Amino acid sequence: MKNITIVGTGHVGLVTGVTLAEIGHQVVCYDINENDIALMKAGISPFYEPELTDLLKKNLNKGQLFFTGDPKLALVDAEIIYIAVGTPTAENGSVDLSYIKEAAKTIAENITKQEVIVVTKSTVPVGTNKLIQQVIVTNLTNEVNVNIVSNPEFLREGSAIYDTFSADRIVIGSDCEKAASIIEEIHRPFGITIFITDLLSAEMIKYSSNAFLATKISFINEIANLCEKVGANIEEVAHGMGLDFRIGTQFLKAGIGFGGSCFPKDTRGLIQQATEAGQSLEILEAVIKVNKQQKYSLMNKAKQRFGNLKDKKIAILGLAFKPNTNDVRESIAIDIASELTMQGALVTAYDPLALEEAKQILGEKIQYALSIEEAITNTDMVFIATDWDEFKDFPLEKYEMLMKHPIIFDGKNSYSLDEISEYNIEYYSVGRPFLN
Ligand code: UGA
Numbered sequence: 001m002k003n004i005t006i007v008g009t010g011h012v013g014l015v016t017g018v019t020l021a022e023i024g025h026q027v028v029c030y031d032i033n034e035n036d037i038a039l040m041k042a043g044i045s046p047f048y049e050p051e052l053t054d055l056l057k058k059n060l061n062k063g064q065l066f067f068t069g070d071p072k073l074a075l076v077d078a079e080i081i082y083i084a085v086g087t088p089t090a091e092n093g094s095v096d097l098s099y100i101k102e103a104a105k106t107i108a109e110n111i112t113k114q115e116v117i118v119v120t121k122s123t124v125p126v127g128t129n130k131l132i133q134q135v136i137v138t139n140l141t142n143e144v145n146v147n148i149v150s151n152p153e154f155l156r157e158g159s160a161i162y163d164t165f166s167a168d169r170i171v172i173g174s175d176c177e178k179a180a181s182i183i184e185e186i187h188r189p190f191g192i193t194i195f196i197t198d199l200l201s202a203e204m205i206k207y208s209s210n211a212f213l214a215t216k217i218s219f220i221n222e223i224a225n226l227c228e229k230v231g232a233n234i235e236e237v238a239h240g241m242g243l244d245f246r247i248g249t250q251f252l253k254a255g256i257g258f259g260g261s262c263f264p265k266d267t268r269g270l271i272q273q274a275t276e277a278g279q280s281l282e283i284l285e286a287v288i289k290v291n292k293q294q295k296y297s298l299m300n301k302a303k304q305r306f307g308n309l310k311d312k313k314i315a316i317l318g319l320a321f322k323p324n325t326n327d328v329r330e331s332i333a334i335d336i337a338s339e340l341t342m343q344g345a346l347v348t349a350y351d352p353l354a355l356e357e358a359k360q361i362l363g364e365k366i367q368y369a370l371s372i373e374e375a376i377t378n379t380d381m382v383f384i385a386t387d388w389d390e391f392k393d394f395p396l397e398k399y400e401m402l403m404k405h406p407i408i409f410d411g412k413n414s415y416s417l418d419e420i421s422e423y424n425i426e427y428y429s430v431g432r433p434f435l436n
Contacts, residue, residue, distance in 0.1 A: 001024055001025055001026060002025050002026070002079050002080050002186060003025075003026050003028075003077045003078055003079045003080070004017075004020055004025045004026065004027045004028070004078070004079070004080045004081070004082065004186075005027070005028045005029075005030060005074050005075055005078035005080070005081045005082070006020075006027065006028070006029045006030065006081075006082045006084055007030050007031075007074075007081060007082065007083050007084065007085060007103045007106065007107065008030075008031060008083065008084040008085035008086070008099070008103065008122070009029045009030070009031040009033075009036060009037070009040065009046075009067070009084070010047075010084065010085070010086060011047060011049065011155075011157060011160065011261075011327075012084040012121050012122070012153045012155070013029065013031070013082070013084030013085075013121070014029065014040070014045065014046075014047075014049075014052070014056075015049065015052065015155060015160045015161065015164060016082055016084055016121055016153075017029040017065065017082075018052060018055045018056050018059060018065065018161075019055070019161065019164045019165075019190075020186070021055075021059035021062075021064040021065040022055055022058075022059060022064075023189040023190065024064070024189070025064070025186070026064060027059075027064060027065050027066070028065075028066045028067075028068060028073075028074050028077075028078070029065070029066070029067050029068075029074075030067075030068055030069070030070075030071060030074035030075070031067075031069060032069065033069075034069045037067050037068065037069045040056065040067045041060075041067045043056055043057040043060055044056075047325075047326060047327070048324075048325060048326045048353055049157065049158070049160050049161065049325070050158065050159065050161065050162075050324055051161040051162070052160070052161055055161065071106045071109070071110045072110050074110070075106070075107060075110035075111050075112075076110065076111075076112050077112075077113070078111060078113065078116065079113055079115070079116060079117070080116070080117050080119060080182070080183070080186065081107055081111070081116060081117070081118045081119065082119045082120075082121050082151075083100065083103050083104070083107075083118065083119070083120045083121060083122055083132070084121040084122055084153075085099040085100060085102075085103045085122055086099050086122070087099065087100060087122050087123055087124055087265075087269075088265070089265050089268060089269065093268060093272050094269075094272045094276075095124070095125050095269045095272065095273075097124070097125075097128060097131070099122075100120075100122060100124060100128060100131075100132065101131075101135055104118075104131075104132045104135035104136050104139070105135055105136075105139050107136055108135065108136040108137075108138075108139035108140045108141070108146075109139055109140075109141050110141075111140075111142065111144050111146075112142050112144070113144065114143075114144065114145060115144070115145050115147075116144050116145070116146050116147075117146075117147050117148075117149055117179045117182060117183065118132065118133075118136065118146055118147070118148050118149070119148075119149045119150075119151045119183060120132060120148070120149070120150050120151065120152075121151055121152070121153050122153075123152065123153070123206055123207070123210075123262070123265075123266060123269075124150075124203060125203070125207075125269060125272075125273050126200050126203045126204050126207075126273060127200065127203070128203065129148050129149075129150050129173075129199050129203060130148075130199070132148060133146065133148045136148075147174065147176040147178070147179035148174065148175075148176075148179070148199065149172060149173065149174040149176075149179050149180060149183045149199075150171075150172075150173035150174070150199050150202035150203050151170070151171065151172055151173070151183060151187075151202070152171055152173075152202060152203070152205060152206030153206070154167055154168075154169070154171075154206075154209065155167070157260065157261075157322065157324075157325045157327055158322055158323060158324030158325045159324065164190065165190055165191070165192075166192070167190075167192050168192070168193065169192060169193045169194070169195050170187050170190065170192050170193070170194045170195070171195050171197065171202050171205050171206070172184055172187070172194060172195070172196045172197070172202065173196075173197050173198055173199045173200070173201060173202020173203065173205075174196075174198070174199055174202075175198060175199050180196050181196075184196060206266075207266055207269065207270045207273070208270070210262055210263055210266040210267070211266065211267055211270050211281075211284055211287070213251050213263065214258055214263040214266075214267050214284075214287050214291070215283060215284070215287045216250075216251040216252060217251055217253075217255075217257070217258045217263075217287075217291070218257075218258075218286070218287040218288075218290040218291050218294070219287075220234070220238060220251075220252045220253070220254050221254050221255065221257060221290060221291075221294045221430070221431075222290055223237060223254070223431070224254035224430050224431025225294075225297070225431065227431040227432070228430075228431055228432075228433075231433060232431075233417075233431070233432050233433065234254045234413075234430065234431025234432060235254075235413065235431075235432065237431075238252035238253070238254065253413070254413065254430045254431045255294075255387075255411055255412050255413065255430055256294055256295055256297060256298055256332045256336070256385060256411035256412070256430070257290075257291040257292075257294035257295045257332050258291055258332075259321035259322075259329075259330045259331045259332045259333075260321040260322060260327065260329060260330055260331070261321075261327065261329040261330065264288075264291075264330045265330070267284055267287060267288055268288065270284060271284055271285065271288075295332050295335055295336065296336070296339060297411075297430070298336065298383055298385075298409045298411045298428075298430075299336060299339060299340065299343075299383075301409055301428045302314075302381060302383075302409055302428075303343075305381075305407070305428070306380075306381075308343065308344075309340060309343045309344065309345040310343065310344035310345070311344060311345070311346060312345045312346065312380045312381065313345075313346045313348070313378065313379040313380050313381075314340055314345045314346065314347050314348075314379060314380065314381055314382070314383060315347075315348050315349070315350070315369070315375040315376045315379045315381075315382045315383070316333060316336065316337050316340075316347060316348070316349040316350075316366075316375075316382075316383045316385055317349075317350055317351075317372060317375065317376075317382060317383070317384045317385065317386070317388075317391050318333050318350075318351055318384060318385040318386025318387070318388055318391065318412075319331060319333045319334060319337070319349055319350075319351035319354045319355065319357075319358040319385070319386065320333070320351055320353060320354035320357075320386050320388075321333070321386070322386060322387070323386055323387055323388045323389065324388075325353070325354075326353040326354040326356075326357050327354070327357070328354050328357045328358050328361060331354075331358075331386075332385060332411075333349075333351075333358075333385035333386055334358060334361055334362060336383060336385055336411075337349055337358075337362055337365070337366050338362065338365065340383075341365045341366060346367075347365075347366040347367065348366065348367040348368070348369050348374075348375050348379065349362075349366055349367070349368060349369065349375065350368070350369040350370070350371065350372055350374065350375035351386065351388075352388055352390050355368050355370075372390070372391065372394050372398075373398065373402060376398075376399065376402050376403055377402045377403075378402070378403070378404060379403055379404070380403075380404060380405075380407065381403075381407040381408070381409060382399065382403070382406075382407070382408045382409070383409045383411065384408065384409070384410040384411055384412050384414050385411050385412070386412065387412035387414055391412075391414050392414045392415070396415070396419065396420065396422075396423045396425065397423065399423070399425055400423055400424055400425065405426070406423070406424065406425040406426065407425070407426040407427075407428075408420075408425055408426070408427050408428070409428045410427065410428065410429040410430070411429075411430060412430075413429045413430055413431075413432065415427070415429075417429075417432060417433065417435060420435050421435055
């Protein structure tokens with residue numbers, strides 16, 4: 001059992017803290033956001049993540065997990081410290097490391113144990129861990145021997161707890177063998193393959209993994225667009241491709257492109273790092289370009305169908321960047337809603353979890369509905385932008401009953417063509433034949 005402190009209690013930090021407490025460590029979570037700390041102290045997660053609240057409450061009650069906004073209290077007994085603060089994109093496109101540097105300084109000023117390991121969970125450009133070490137060493141107020149480990153995060157929002165206990169691998173990078181093996185010991189109870197490597201390679205693994213997954217998505221989206229032209233069905237194609245283990249079945253789901261707080265930021269971040277290193281990343285540039293185009297593919301289909309969208313009543317189902325989260329950061333659905341209003345359409349949107357979050361971005365530009373029924377009633381067309389189960393389970397006859405004339409532009413291929421063909425619905429999806 002170790003005394004562990006998590007600096008930064010966003011998605012990555014809180015999930016890390018709660019799951020490390022769950023496997024028996026004594027965990028203190030520290031954040032500068034006092035409001036969030038107060039919520040978490042009361043057993044409330046500031047964001048939605050399946051299974052998180054139960055584990056949070058359980059470990060709070062057991063006394064394994066503490067929350068504080070006081071850096072002294074958070075760090076005085078810490079043997080292992082995880083940095084999980086945000087690394088947003090700076091105005092010039094580079095990765096903004098100001099929160100990382102601030103966290104490193106706070107750590108340096110408050111640690112007291114003789115030996116401390118600082119583990120970076122945040123996604124940081126190659127070389128940042130060395131910078132973290134430098135900042136810590138120059139700001140130390142006590143005599144502490146600090147070693148640095150990179151332990152990049154591979155969790156998906158919406159299944160972060162599940163992923164913690166059943167991910168494919170844990171990557172531990174360090175130039176200090178002893179520190180790496182202590183962190184390996186900590187993670188062993190998760191029962192997941194652990195790969196130990198050097199510091200710089202661990203940092204690169206994180207960026208290149210996200211870049212590769214984003215590449216799969218843009219690739220399959222381009223093939224989907226071609227399928228539409230030649231009459232093939234992308235789901236059959238992706239399935240047939242995925243049966244080859246060298247390709248794999250995952251991340252071949254065609255749609256309206258990738259969003260969220262990771263892929264868009266990390267693809268841009270890797271390109272920026274390459275530029276700084278004097279290299280271009282041509283494939284990744286294309287991945288981003290394809291993703292931008294794919295975002296508006298549904299809208300272009302609607303424009304083709306209707307001529308223009310001025311004064312058309314449109315329902316958007318889904319605002320979160322993916323299901324099982326209320327996160328709307330870089331959500332394609334939000335961009336679609338915004339663009340549709342620019343075209344003069346009258347948009348009403350529904351999302352099971354992300355209405356409040358979307359309102360903060362879109363404000364009065366659109367209307368918000370509290371159910372699918374309310375959103376689609378009397379509309380000219382429906383856009384499906386997030387693959388929530390609630391949409392998949394929605395009885396198709398209700399589109400017939402509630403819409404003027406049922407027309408669906410499905411950006412997530414939520415329904416099988418066989419299902420749809422039993423109803424009088426005009427149905428446009430991604431990479432599959434059009435049904436009328
Ligand atoms: C992603 C990675 O999957 C995680 O491994 C990583 O840890 C995380 O980023 C991160 O860097 O923190 P996440 O952004 O939560 O996780 O969500 P994903 O499930 O990967 O989806 C990202 C986007 O790609 C979504 O917009 C999703 O709709 C889209 N997507 C995903 C597709 O369009 N097709 C697919 O086949 C898969």
